[in-house]
Amino acid sequence: MNTRFARRRLNTTTHHQLRQAGVPAATISGRSRRGGPGQRLLPGVYLPQTGPPDARQQALSAVLYAAPPTADPLAGTGTALTGGAALALRGIRGAPRSPR
Numbered sequence: 001m002n003t004r005f006a007r008r009r010l011n012t013t014t015h016h017q018l019r020q021a022g023v024p025a026a027t028i029s030g031r032s033r034r035g036g037p038g039q040r041l042l043p044g045v046y047l048p049q050t051g052p053p054d055a056r057q058q059a060l061s062a063v064l065y066a067a068p069p070t071a072d073p074l075a076g077t078g079t080a081l082t083g084g085a086a087l088a089l090r091g092i093r094g095a096p097r098s099p100r
Contacts, residue, residue: 009064010057015044016069041065059085 018028031048032040038048041061047053053061059081060073067073080086 010054010060011047011049012041012053012057012060012064013046013048014064014069015046018046056088056091059088 015025015028019025028046030036031038032046037050038046039050039053041047041053041058042065045061045064047057047061063073063079063081066079068078071078073079
């Protein structure tokens with residue numbers, strides 16, 4: 001996955017994207033196990049970092065989980081977030097920090 005794409009996705013990724021990039025399923029599973037260098041946020045959605053996800057990563061993980069595997073959930077079609085969560089995900093200043 002290229003750096004620009006990873007940054008746009010806030011370092012979140014899906015099982016489909018990792019497999020498309022050539023990462024074996026066993027590697028995905030191993031790295032997202034407890035104590036591993038990554039974590040599974042939702043079924044099929046991964047965060048390749050240690051430490052808790054921030055609010056934007058959590059919101060994006062929900063969109064990635066709901067979107068079809070080949071879709072670009074940030075393109076504005078298909079699945080979507082609304083309200084404060086959408087504003088925060090897009091980096092809008094003054095957006096509520098937590099959903100209401």
